[in-house]
Amino acid sequence: MEPLTEHRPVNGPLVYGFLRLSPTATARQAALKDALAEYCRSHELVLGGLFIERESGACTRTAAFTGLLDALALPDAYAVVLPAVSHLGPRPIAVERKRQITDATGARLLVIRGGKSARRRAKPSSGCGAHLEPVQDAET
Numbered sequence: 001m002e003p004l005t006e007h008r009p010v011n012g013p014l015v016y017g018f019l020r021l022s023p024t025a026t027a028r029q030a031a032l033k034d035a036l037a038e039y040c041r042s043h044e045l046v047l048g049g050l051f052i053e054r055e056s057g058a059c060t061r062t063a064a065f066t067g068l069l070d071a072l073a074l075p076d077a078y079a080v081v082l083p084a085v086s087h088l089g090p091r092p093i094a095v096e097r098k099r100q101i102t103d104a105t106g107a108r109l110l111v112i113r114g115g116k117s118a119r120r121r122a123k124p125s126s127g128c129g130a131h132l133e134p135v136q137d138a139e140t
Helices: 026-042 063-072 091-104 115-120
Strands: 014-020 046-053 077-084 108-113 130-133
Touching: 014 026, 014 063, 026 046, 026 077, 026 108, 046 063, 063 077, 063 091, 091 108
Parallel strands: 014 046, 014 077, 077 108
Antiparallel strands: 046 130
């Protein structure tokens, strides 16, 4: 797929990744980080950072998710990109987090593997430890 800008250097919309992983999932983290970076590169998005939630507690407002909301409050923030909706947490937590992302911040929710309903749409669908990892520009 050729970039829409025909290889002209432009800054795409600024997005932030969010992953929910077990503390020992280092290989999976690397693979998902690469998948998010490739998705952003192919859709001409700038991946500004990656927020990683390490613990599987049942709280909605973890340090990683709070950091994500803070980043979305920045003027140039456009969206959150996820490998799958399950990275928002168990269903009750995911519903609340989706509401906070889309309603409270006005950001979009971009899901790489969104299930049947996300594939039918023309537009992308919309414990308490944390780790923010800067992501290199996909073109470097």
